[in-house]
Amino acid sequence: MPTRVVQKTVGEYLVVGYSLAGEETTIALPELNICFDAGRSPREIIAIDTLCLSHGHMDHAAGVPYYLSQRAFVGTSAGRVVMHRGLIPAFEKLMECWAEVERHPSPVEFFGLTDGEQMPLRRDLVLRAFDVNHTAHALGFSLIEKRHKLKSEFADRTGPQLVELKKQGISIEHTVEVPLVAYCGDSADGSYFDLDHVRDAKLLIMECTFFDPDHIVRARAGRHLHVSDLDGIFSRVRSPNILLTHITRRTGIGAAKRMLQDSIQKSDFDRLTILMDRPQRATRKPDPKPARSA
Numbered sequence: 610m611p612t613r614v615v616q617k618t619v620g621e622y623l624v625v626g627y628s629l630a631g632e633e634t635t636i637a638l639p640e641l642n643i644c645f646d647a648g649r650s651p652r653e654i655i656a657i658d659t660l661c662l663s664h665g666h667m668d669h670a671a672g673v674p675y676y677l678s679q680r681a682f683v684g685t686s687a688g689r690v691v692m693h694r695g696l697i698p699a700f701e702k703l704m705e706c707w708a709e710v711e712r713h714p715s716p717v718e719f720f721g722l723t724d725g726e727q728m729p730l731r732r733d734l735v736l737r738a739f740d741v742n743h744t745a746h747a748l749g750f751s752l753i754e755k756r757h758k759l760k761s762e763f764a765d766r767t768g769p770q771l772v773e774l775k776k777q778g779i780s781i782e783h784t785v786e787v788p789l790v791a792y793c794g795d796s797a798d799g800s801y802f803d804l805d806h807v808r809d810a811k812l813l814i815m816e817c818t819f820f821d822p823d824h825i826v827r828a829r830a831g832r833h834l835h836v837s838d839l840d841g842i843f844s845r846v847r848s849p850n851i852l853l854t855h856i857t858r859r860t861g862i863g864a865a866k867r868m869l870q871d872s873i874q875k876s877d878f879d880r881l882t883i884l885m886d887r888p889q890r891a892t893r894k895p896d897p898k899p900a901r902s903a
């Protein structure tokens with residue numbers, strides 16, 4: 610069966626996803642075992658262990674129960690779903706309803722975060738939440754690598770000397786944070802772009818929903834970004850790779866690219882990737898196989 614998701618390498622990361630405003634957004638980074646949002650949970654995200662939900666709008670969140678149910682169906686561990694703490698009671702109710710409908714519960718681990726809170730994903734990797742400017746209980750997420758480095762005052766010591774210092778209980782290392790990926794979900798402009806772990810991320814994933822000059826009103830009303838906002842944002846952001854998502858279906862990708870070129874610096878255009886900018890495919894043949902019934 611042909612898949613609807615797009616696969617792209619952006620900077621050093623493989624990105625697998627789909628994102629059109631109002632329809633569906635899901636962005637997975639399989640090498641980091643993380644997915645952001647689950648509009649309709651394509652099968653490519655089911656094996657990923659951590660799902661971060663940016664906010665509760667249906668085009669980002671409807672796939673959460675399906676993701677959990679599919680993980681139970683294929684026999685993997687319970688999915689770990691991270692979201693704003695304020696959304697968890699509603700999602701618990703939702704999963705209770707699904708358990709009643711399906712007549713069995715899907716295992717789930719919900720983790721609640723709020724602005725500035727973080728949780729470890731691995732020994733050297735944390736997930737930090739930050740407030741964005743969209744609906745209630747909306748969060749962005751940064752994946753931050755923690756690297757342990759020798760303090761400069763011990764740089765000239767030999768290995769045995771360092772071991773001796775450690776034995777004496779002296780701390781010889783300090784921790785450096787390396788922001789790998791920041792995902793801003795749906796959001797208008799805000800001070801979150803000035804957070805170190807957002808503006809310096811190796812890969813910044815952000816929305817730009819509207820492009821047409823007539824759509825500025827829509828952008829402001831829905832707390833989304835308009836192409837005219839980007840030049841100011843890009844002047845503050847140092848990420849070498851920016852992935853643009855959540856483009857409205859009202860504007861074609863070709864037209865959006867032309868408006869981007871007219872609105873932002875060439876150096877910024879060169880660090881941009883549009884997730885849904887994919888080569889036109891030949892006409893698809895219908896899938897001869899029936900859908901799975903189980």
Ligand SMILES: [Zn+2]
Nearest residue numbers: 664666743795
């Ligand atoms: Zn939204």
